[in-house]
Each structure stands twice: as structure tokens, then as C-alpha cells.
Amino acid sequence: MSETTGLEKAVGAYLDHLAVERGLAANTLASYRRDLRRYLDFLRDAGRAEPTDITEGDVTTFLRSLREGTETYPPLGTSSAARTVVAVRGLHRFLCREGMTVADPAGSVRPPTPPRRLPKAIPLDQVERLLEAASVGDGPRALRDRALLEFLYGCGARISEAVGLDRDDIDLEAGTVLLRGKGSKDRIVPVGSYARDAVEAYTVRGRPVLLEAGKGTPALFLNARGGRLSRQSAWSVLRAAAERAGLAATVSPHTLRHSFATHLLDGGADVRVVQELLGHASVSTTQVYTLVTVEQLREVYAAAHPRAQG
Secondary structure, eight states, X not given: OOOOXXXXXXXXXXXXXXXXXXXXXXXXXXXXXXXXXXXXXXXXXXXOXXXXXXXXXXXXXXXXXXXXXXXXXXXXXXXXXXXXXXXXXXXXXXXXHTTSOSSOTTTTOOOOOOOOOOOOOOOHHHHHHHHHHHOOSSSHHHHHHHHHHHHHHHHOOOHHHHHXXXXXXXXXXXXXXXXXXXXXXXXXXXXXXXXXXXXXXXXXXXXXXXXXXXXXXXBSSBOTTSSBOOHHHHHHHHHHHHHHTTOGGGOOTTHHHHHHHHXXXXXXXXXXXXXXXXXXXXHHHHTXXXXXXXXXXXXXXXXXXXXXXX
């Protein structure tokens, strides 16, 4: 058995520090251990055995190897590479703080910026298929499910905002709802006629039946026991409807919210109006959706313009 190097002992001390003093979760700790194992293998191949042997060039070369891959390790995506560099930088800060090294070779190395992922929206015809699949029958839960999904798409609400609603938060006569967003930021959003009709049908014919099974709650959307519908249960409603509509592979908890925003922008809505409706603190967050519409325009142009392609 080969003797443990000073570098391996240093990494072991850092992992102990993360586990004991910082109390990292088991899964996070496992990720750090895996990332630093890759770093150790790289340094061993480079002939580095002690913490003081490592240079900034080593760290930079290691970062490049994360994206390009090696004979031993496959290339990593941007987010995985960024996580690994965070682990490496944390290790070197720890070594400096504990006096095992004088300089920090990773101090000026920054993780790669993850690319902005385009939100996944589905076309209107698929939204309509999903909403139709939500209500199987005319029972109280079917009425609730249709109202829930119509509301999510009609208002662009997060699932957590929908299940957090109380009956008095929605004014069906005025066609508005009070949503409580992230950071306790409230906003008033219009409720479209389809969502309004579905919620009204549920509150008149469905909610009173579900309410009888519980002890009384102000929640708008109720479960079968008469209590507030959970976020997990709401996601199950969406998933079940997606499966019935044949859309299971393309639907996630945020799909209707993304579709709401994308369809508004496709219809000519101003991005700042959509920002307010979504409850985004910054318009730059909302502008990600404009990338979707640009991609759609590019596809249509490429397919329809006679001189778009050679």
C-alpha cells in the first residue's frame, strides 16, 4: 500500500472540517469528496504531493481539464465544473487559514458562469390538451384540478403561490388575485375568464364538499381530507394530467408559468408588464423569456423565407 501523501492528508482534514465544523449535508459532502478526488488524481499525475507544491497554473490547467476531459475522467458540464472549482477554492482557502500554505493558488480562479437556460414552455394547443385532461368527471377533485391548472396558466403563479392562497385572496367578481411571492412580496394579478370560471365552479360545487372532510380552513385549494393542498400534491395533479394528455416528458412544475410568460410576450406584451405579473424583482430575469421568442422567430424565418438558407 502506498504511503498517504501530505496533500491527501490535507484534503482529508478539509473534508473533516466540512463535516464537523460546517455541518455539511451528507449529499453535499459526498459531492465535495468526489470533486476533490478528481483534483487529487490530477495533481498526482502532475507530480504534486504536498499542498505547497501546487501553483496557480496547476489550478488553471485542472479547470480546463474539467471541460475537456482526460483519459480517466469525462468532461463536465458548466454547472458541475463550477461546483468542482468551488470545492477546490474552498480547499485552498482552508489550507491558507490553517497555515499549511502561505499563498492561495486558487484565489484568482473563478468558476465558469453557467449558461442561461431557456425556460421550457409548451405551445398553446398542448396547454389546452393539458387543461382538458385535468378534469376527469365532475367530482369535487376533478373541479379542483381543473381550477388549479387553469389558475396556474391564467395567472402565471408558482405552484407554491397557488397552494398558499386563501379563499379571500381571490376576488372573482373583480377578476383579481393577491399572490404572495418570494421574499414576502405581494402582487395583484388579473384572473382571466377561463381561470375565473373554473375557480368559480370549484368553489361553488367542489370546495364545499372537500371542506366537509376537514376542520375548516381558509385555504382555497383543498385536499381530500379537507386541509390545504400541498405543493407535492399539486405537482401530482399536474403530472397526472400531463400523463393523460401524453405530455409527461415535457411538463414540469414551472411549465405553465413559463408558458404563461412566453405566450404573453408572443402576443406583444411588454417585458416589464410580464415582469410585474411574474413577480420578478429584476427585469433581467424576465428577459430570459424573450430569448425563447427570438428562437421561435428564427425557426419560423429559417423555414419560411426563400433566402434564409443556401
